[in-house]
Amino acid sequence: MSVPGPYQAAAGPSSGPTAPPSYEETVAVNNYYPTPPAPLPGPTTGLMTGLDGKGMNPPSYYTQPVPVPNANAIAVQTVYVQQPVSFFDHPVQMCCPSCNKMIVTQLSYNAGALTWxxxxxxxxxxxxxxxxxxxxxxxxxxxxxxxxxxCKALLGTYKRL
Incomplete structure (x- = not known):
């Protein structure tokens, strides 16, 4: 028997050509922590065999669980940004901040500083x-x-003085 050289595969069952890595594995998409290498086929003595044939202990990896987002907990909130409304002495069309409906304001006249x-x-x-x-x-x-x-909410006041 001949001893395999560094260019020859180790003795054992040959699984044939392996598939190339996937795109996610190549660019490390969703790769939050390093994955340990796959165990080598061979005897399960707890020791790995190095290139020189001597036994060595397997490396220990510290892996931390990654929180998986809950698909049901994702909420989409639509935010409408409304320009500031300037109130004058005529009705204004706007979205009411109390009832969130498009309205035209009702006017109420009160005695102010100019009246007095x-x-x-x-x-x-x-x-x-x-x-x-x-x-x-x-x-x-x-x-x-x-x-x-x-909803009869007070939306704004226009003061003459």
Whole structure:
């Protein structure tokens, strides 16, 4: 019998040509930790045989389990970014942040600083007989509150002064 050289395969069953590595193995996709080499065929004495034929202990590998994401726990959240809304004295079409519906705001007029200043200035001019209360009837002199018609939430206020 001849002793095999370094270029010859070790004695044992020949499995024939092996398949080339897959794409994932080549580029190491999803390879989170090193995998230990496959055990060599041969006697199962617990010792591996080196190139020189002497026995050596198998290398010990520390492997850590990789958490596998749960396919059912993946949630997709759609985020809509809305530009800041400027409130003036006319209704605004927008998405209500309370009920998340597209609405046109309802307006409510309230006495503000301009209304009271107009009333005071009319009093100083001599309109004491009730004419000084006219600014409380004019919507163009009052502050405007914008409400959602669905959920009645206050969405914004336009102040004249």
């Amino acid at each position: 200043l107009s009333c005071g200035s009319l009093c100083l001019l001599g309109c004491i007989a009730g004419c000084c209360f006219i600014p409380f009837c004019v919507d163009a002199l009052q502050d405007v509150d914008h409400y959602c018609p669905n």
